[in-house]
Amino acid sequence: MSDLVKEMDVLVVCYQPAREGLDELLQSLDRERLRSGVSLRLLVWDNSISEDARERVNQWVAAAPAAFAAQVWRDGGNLGFGGGHNALLAHAKADWLLLLNQDLTLEPDALGQLQQRASSAADVAVWEMRQLPYEHPKVYDPSSLDTPWFSGAAFLIRRTAMLQVGGFEPRIFMYGEDVDLAWRLQAKGWRTCYLPQAAVVHHTYRYAHEVKPLQALEGTLTNLCLRARFGNWSNVARGLAMLGTEIMMPSSFPGRRWGLIKLFFRFWLRFPYFWRSGREWRGKGQSQFLFWNYAMHRDGAFEVFKSRVGVEVAELPLVSVIVRTHARPDVLREALQSLANQTYPRLEVMVVEDGAPTAQAMVEAEFAGRMNVRYFATGEKVGRSEAGNRAMAAAQGEWMNFLDDDDQLFADHVEVLLETALSQGKRGAYGLAWEVATEIDSYSPFRYRELNHATVHRQPFSRLTMWHHNYLPIQAVLFHRSLFERHGGFATEMDQLEDWNLWTRYTLHDDFVMVEKTTSKYRVPANAEVQQARQGKLDEAYQYALAKQAEMKLTMTPQEILALVGDFNRSQTVVYITKSSLRHMFQTWPGLRWLYARRQVVRLGLRRMRAWLPGRA
Structure with a gap:
């Protein structure tokens, strides 16, 4: 340095x-x-x-x-x-x-x-x-x-x-x-x-999702100008088409429509300058236009982060992040770099290598001075589940999180999940995660291309859904150590879906909470043949995981079962209306109240109509 x-x-x-x-x-x-x-x-x-x-x-x-x-x-x-x-x-x-x-x-x-x-x-x-x-x-x-x-x-x-x-x-x-x-x-x-x-x-927003008229108008004008400077005719045409759509939409603030119309003419006055100046810059940078944005956006733009003024770091809970790896240090390096960039200041990183200490030299040389990292290897190959269990047993943190060596955490992951879990009194919290279709060119050095980013799971916590399928990517979850102490670690005979089995046990008696913010990424193969082979292994593991679930026992009251089913129905349907809520709506809404009061007359009319229909006796 x-x-x-x-x-x-x-x-x-x-x-x-x-x-x-x-x-x-x-x-x-x-x-x-x-x-x-x-x-x-x-x-x-x-x-x-x-x-x-x-x-x-x-x-x-x-x-x-x-x-x-x-x-x-x-x-x-x-x-x-x-x-x-x-x-x-x-x-x-x-x-x-x-x-x-x-x-x-x-x-x-x-x-x-x-x-x-x-x-x-x-x-x-x-x-x-x-x-x-x-x-x-x-x-x-x-x-x-x-x-x-x-x-x-x-x-x-x-x-x-x-x-x-x-x-x-x-x-x-x-x-x-x-x-x-x-x-x-x-x-x-x-x-x-x-x-x-x-x-x-x-101090730029007075409240979440505030619409700022000047920002909306001037930002739109600049977007069009940058399309002229860094893009091509197609980019400009798409921008103008979007502007036309914006003009036709309902106004979110007074004067918006007229401001956008004037903006159209203001842009054409600037267009020659920005188009000519683009000769020096066009096609040389990383410019992209995603509607009115200039890059992909993560969900959770208005998740609140607190100031750290006056906070004593030593008083914060210790969080242990467990990284399982095996003989690919160049891949591991990226995962550890994402941990070194975490905004939460009290981390313990546990790197456990299943087998020989292939990555030890890299970990100690590049990360020992940058963060609190502990490395150990199992010596003989014991499997990813047993390796994870040994790391959990050795971890000192009050809270834990897994990170596989080919996944990454955004810098706010631990901070936002821990704050949510503590504020809501939960023993587990999970964020949204991008599933990234990736083409791997080389593992050493680690070279790849990310082809697509998708939020596959956006599931509020539901036990019944959890018993049906796993919606918690392993790196997306932060959980309290007491869950490990009560329910144990991974099922060591499982090499696939071991995390699903873990989450079903950890949530038998404890609710987790979802944070609608994208805080992590996990890679899946982009190659169709590799995808098919991977899915075949998961399908085989799914049946075994279901059999493992059959061994679990849970005692619940009838009221708790009804609440569980109700939560499941609401999470699986676009609109969920019970008979009682429908009756309440008819009794309280002015337009429907009149119809509800005359329901007997309506029923009689419907019976007569049915009797008049052809083919009725």
Whole structure:
């Protein structure tokens, strides 16, 4: 690793800010500056248009500690987000620039995490910070942390890289300029990465699923412009067709339809510029257009994450993640990298190798200094189930999670599942998982192509459904150690569906809870022949697993059985209406109440109609 980053220039573009928010930002910067030892210089561009707001910015900059050498600039107008940062770029001197929105605060160790990563990868231009309470849902690689684009709210960027591509696009006033900058950087060979351990609290949404008119309109305009710059005529045509559909849809805020119509003409005024400028960038980056998105999105965009200010890490429960592997260290490496990137700070990683210690050298050399990892091999081959049992018995965590060596966890997996389980008083929680159809080119080195991502299981917890089939991918589940102590581990004679047998036993007396957020990935073969052979083994194992279920005993009251059946019916049907609920609806709804009061007359009329039908006696 190269020397740690010693200094950063902090760039903040203001617009009509509240003084309280500015003070909170400055306090968090000062706290993290002292914690990390990084020297910070504060550069502020003020786009505010009112004299009161400008005076607030002046007072804030004047009150900043001398260590920040804070300065403010303005030109009397509003240059927009990108334009303001371009203006500050001319005054920046540090090799690394930290761009922060005015309405956020830094979480503990945010600068320290940035400092470590910025010093370790020479081909990375940008490290994007994680946003709380709502993480941006776009996809990223859980192991390498590469992201298709980065959010402009909070990120660290190399000054040389930003200068190389000319900074932000000045013709994008707001929203989407960060996507444009990311794609131009990637076209020049730079990587853009996400750093979930470096977090900020961003006060951008007043409530979940809030619709922001300016974001909706300006973001749509930018999407069309980027289609012209990075895409082709087909991309532009599809964008305009989507715009036409949006215009015809019901308005989600006043003025939406008229704003979209005006947007159509605004786009055509910009089209020649973006189409011509695309000659330099078109086809060179990783640009993609998925409807109005620029990448795949994970489910759970508005899952709430709490701030860690004031939280003592030592007081958090220890979570043991158990990784079973056998003689493929290059595959294992990716799984362990996804664990090293977890945002939950108290992890124990148990790597158990079924057989000879093939991966020991790699694990100890690459991960022993990065996380709390324990490796052991069984020596002789004992099977994946027995290997998992030995790891569970040796694990020290109060909570446990499995991760097979060819699967990955997104960085928030442990954090979000543990928070949900604790808040709801459950002994198990599971998230949504992507099933990834994958073509493997080589296992050493590990080279592959992900062809498709699908959320196959979105099943709220149901015991009856669990007894019928497994809807819990093994890596998706976090469970309490007491379940292992009560019910034991895997059935050692099972080499397929051993996790299904485990979950049926662990949920005999304890409910699990589903979190509707995509927190993990598991691979399945894309090759049809391999799929068929794999499915054949699973079909054989299914019958044995059913036989194992027949050995289980469960005592329930009639009321509990009725509740169980009711939950199952509701989970398996699109609409579930009982006779009592239907009767209640007819008795209480005004339009139906009149019909219900005259039900005897209706019945008599129906009988007469049946008697008049041909063929009736």
